[in-house]
Amino acid sequence: MLIANYGYKDGSGEYFITLDTDKCDGCGKCVEVCPASVLEVIPNEFDIEDGNIMGVRDEHRHKLKYSCAPCKPTTGDIEPPCVTACLSQAITHFLSSAKGQVL
Amino acid sequence: MAKKEFWRWPEYRHTVEGIDPQNGKVISGGVDIGSVSSKTVIMVDGEVFAQSVMRTGSSSPDSAERTMNWALEDTGVTLKDIHYVVGTGYGRVNIPFAQKAITEIACHGRGASFMWGPSVRTVLDMGGQDCKAIRVDERGKVQNFLMNDKCAAGTGRGMEVFADLLSVPIQEVGDRSFAVKEEPQAVSSTCVVFAKSEAVGLLRSGWSKDEVLAAYCQAMAHRVVDLLNRVGVEKEFVITGGIAKNIGIVKRVEKELGIQALKPDQWRDDPRFDPMLAGAVGAALFAKVLYERSQG
Amino acid sequence: MITAGIDFGARNVKVVILEDGKIAARGTALTGFDLKIAAKEASEMALKAAKLKLDEITHITETGIGQGSVEFAADSVSEVGANAKAGVKLLPSARTIIDVGAEEARAVKCNESGAMEDFVVNERCAAGAGAFVEAMSRALEVELEQMGPMSLKATEAVPMNAQCTVFAESEVVSLIHAQTPKANIACAIHDAIAERVISMVRRLGITEDVLLVGGLAYDVGFVDSMKRGLGVEVHVPEFPEYVSAYGAALIARERAKE
Numbered sequence: 001m002l003i004a005n006y007g008y009k010d011g012s013g014e015y016f017i018t019l020d021t022d023k024c025d026g027c028g029k030c031v032e033v034c035p036a037s038v039l040e041v042i043p044n045e046f047d048i049e050d051g052n053i054m055g056v057r058d059e060h061r062h063k064l065k066y067s068c069a070p071c072k073p074t075t076g077d078i079e080p081p082c083v084t085a086c087l088s089q090a091i092t093h094f095l096s097s098a099k100g101q102v103l
Numbered sequence: 104m105a106k107k108e109f110w111r112w113p114e115y116r117h118t119v120e121g122i123d124p125q126n127g128k129v130i131s132g133g134v135d136i137g138s139v140s141s142k143t144v145i146m147v148d149g150e151v152f153a154q155s156v157m158r159t160g161s162s163s164p165d166s167a168e169r170t171m172n173w174a175l176e177d178t179g180v181t182l183k184d185i186h187y188v189v190g191t192g193y194g195r196v197n198i199p200f201a202q203k204a205i206t207e208i209a210c211h212g213r214g215a216s217f218m219w220g221p222s223v224r225t226v227l228d229m230g231g232q233d234c235k236a237i238r239v240d241e242r243g244k245v246q247n248f249l250m251n252d253k254c255a256a257g258t259g260r261g262m263e264v265f266a267d268l269l270s271v272p273i274q275e276v277g278d279r280s281f282a283v284k285e286e287p288q289a290v291s292s293t294c295v296v297f298a299k300s301e302a303v304g305l306l307r308s309g310w311s312k313d314e315v316l317a318a319y320c321q322a323m324a325h326r327v328v329d330l331l332n333r334v335g336v337e338k339e340f341v342i343t344g345g346i347a348k349n350i351g352i353v354k355r356v357e358k359e360l361g362i363q364a365l366k367p368d369q370w371r372d373d374p375r376f377d378p379m380l381a382g383a384v385g386a387a388l389f390a391k392v393l394y395e396r397s398q399g
Numbered sequence: 400m401i402t403a404g405i406d407f408g409a410r411n412v413k414v415v416i417l418e419d420g421k422i423a424a425r426g427t428a429l430t431g432f433d434l435k436i437a438a439k440e441a442s443e444m445a446l447k448a449a450k451l452k453l454d455e456i457t458h459i460t461e462t463g464i465g466q467g468s469v470e471f472a473a474d475s476v477s478e479v480g481a482n483a484k485a486g487v488k489l490l491p492s493a494r495t496i497i498d499v500g501a502e503e504a505r506a507v508k509c510n511e512s513g514a515m516e517d518f519v520v521n522e523r524c525a526a527g528a529g530a531f532v533e534a535m536s537r538a539l540e541v542e543l544e545q546m547g548p549m550s551l552k553a554t555e556a557v558p559m560n561a562q563c564t565v566f567a568e569s570e571v572v573s574l575i576h577a578q579t580p581k582a583n584i585a586c587a588i589h590d591a592i593a594e595r596v597i598s599m600v601r602r603l604g605i606t607e608d609v610l611l612v613g614g615l616a617y618d619v620g621f622v623d624s625m626k627r628g629l630g631v632e633v634h635v636p637e638f639p640e641y642v643s644a645y646g647a648a649l650i651a652r653e654r655a656k657e
Contacts, residue, residue, distance in 0.1 A: 255566060
């Protein structure tokens with residue numbers, strides 16, 4: 001079992017993309033739908049025996065706040081495309097502002 | 104005249120006595136190219152044999168070569184003698200002589216489990232430009248991790264900015280942050296830029312440098328504890344990375360968590376346990392496994 | 400009727416006095432460490448220019464960080480509310496108003512009557528605010544006022560990877576060491592902050608016309624990067640840093656009439 005959290009927490013709030021690698025089968029559907037090309041399918045380096053898993057590209061890891069922003073509208077409960085595309089429900093997003101409300 | 108720098112920690116190399124690489128079956132190498140420091144560990148049959156820690160230069164391949172050559176200096180071992188090298192850290196894909204690159208999260212987990220023992224469950228790595236909270240199982244395999252590399256808050260670089268602002272050598276920050284009558288309120292800004300302005304305001308209103316350091320160490324401790332709580336903290340707990348040498352942060356993190364970090368000071372007597380090395384140690388361990396597997 | 404708006408910014412306090420709905424005077428002072436003193440200085444400057452006394456003002460509305468710190472203000476309004484009101488008054492076709500100040504950036508989507516429909520704020524992170532350009536100008540050793548004109552002379556796009564102000568400082572120093580022309584670095588700095596501001600605004604969806612206000616709107620390099628990044632025309636009013644104070648004064652006028 002491995003839970004991977006990519007994201008940040010800064011003065012303005014926090015935002016994480018959480019991936020459950022047990023559920024992820026490396027199908028790559030999330031990679032296709034991501035408008036900012038944030039995601040990629042990579043060999044599972046955490047367990048050399050295992051196959052492929054989804055991951056956040058190195059160049060996006062430190063800027064998810066900006067890369068993912070267009071998929072996080074300020075109003076309405078709209079699911080980001082990567083979450084919708086994942087049939088095994090391996091991806092979740094968490095976003096909250098500094099004032100504590102979950103957006 | 105060049106501005107005096109207060110943030111440099113000493114670069115060093117070390118060879119462990121009593122290990123003869125000529126008799127070893129597997130010589131493996133781990134190279135960790137971080138944003139601030141570059142580390143190499145050479146292992147003989149899975150035991151640390153030689154190591155070096157240097158400042159990262161402007162190019163990753165060059166930094167990798169320098170730290171590897173320095174680790175090998177006067178050991179009688181050359182790069183050709185090493186059976187397998189794994190690269191890790193942010194410059195891991197740019198190491199010309201590495202056979203494989205492995206994410207630093209896997210290497211830190213593995214390395215910490217080796218260095219501090221299989222009872223380690225939670226690893227907090229505070230590097231130069233990022234902060235990672237990692238949960239591992241008894242084999243050092245990662246179970247849950249969180250990585251925060253968006254900003255300098257909670258990283259070694261953030262601490263360096265403060266040491267520089269106050270003209271305090273980085274090695275003295277920890278001790279000086281406890282030279283206060285009572286613990287002041289933590290600096291409230293997370294952002295290092297705004298925390299700096301806040302510190303300037305505090306100094307102007309009569310706070311001593313030590314008090315400002317205490318307030319900042321506390322703010323950093325809050326921040327990393329927040330991150331740790333997101334992955335969950337389980338004993339045993341260790342801190343790796345350059346910040347592990349700063350007791351001003353370590354003790355405050357321990358206090359807030361109510362858990363002692365495992366053997367935080369052992370590196371002072373035995374350089375094999377330098378907490379900055381965890382990533383490189385993990386990489387060298389992976390290199391050994393990968394080499395053995397390639398031999399069938 | 401005479402009303403006034405006072406805007407407490409992180410760097411400067413701004414005051415706008417309205418006489419029968421028209422701007423009679425502006426005043427400003429450094430925010431410093433005491434908001435009361437700054438508010439007094441800025442309002443005295445504006446009152447002097449308008450040849451008025453404080454008690455001649457019917458209603459004062461405040462906005463910004465220091466709400467509640469001056470007794471002479473009757474009430475307050477949010478910055479985004481003030482920006483929506485003032486933005487549509489200045490440019491009736493404006494529907495998205497982006498405000499980049501020293502320590503915060505915010506954007507508001509509004510309707511034709513200047514009522515706020517949605518907003519987004521970036522605060523407590525210097526990388527998305529004017530403080531970023533300030534820090535970069537120090538690293539580049541270029542006067543803040545020169546950053547804009549210099550940026551427009553750039554000949555080549557240079558990528559900047561750091562998203563944090565502290566890391567970006569080191570990156571600028573490496574670019575200087577690599578003999579990168581300063582104009583190209585200045586442009587990279589403006590593109591970097593514009594990209595962050597734009598990603599925030601995209602959460603609202605970008606509805607034209609776009610009006611850019613706040614202190615950083617004086618920086619022609621930043622405005623140019625915003626235009627290129629958004630791919631639409633970006634309008635900048637005269638005195639962009641007084642827009643929130645102006646909006647507060649307009650709201651003061653509405654409230655006084657009620």
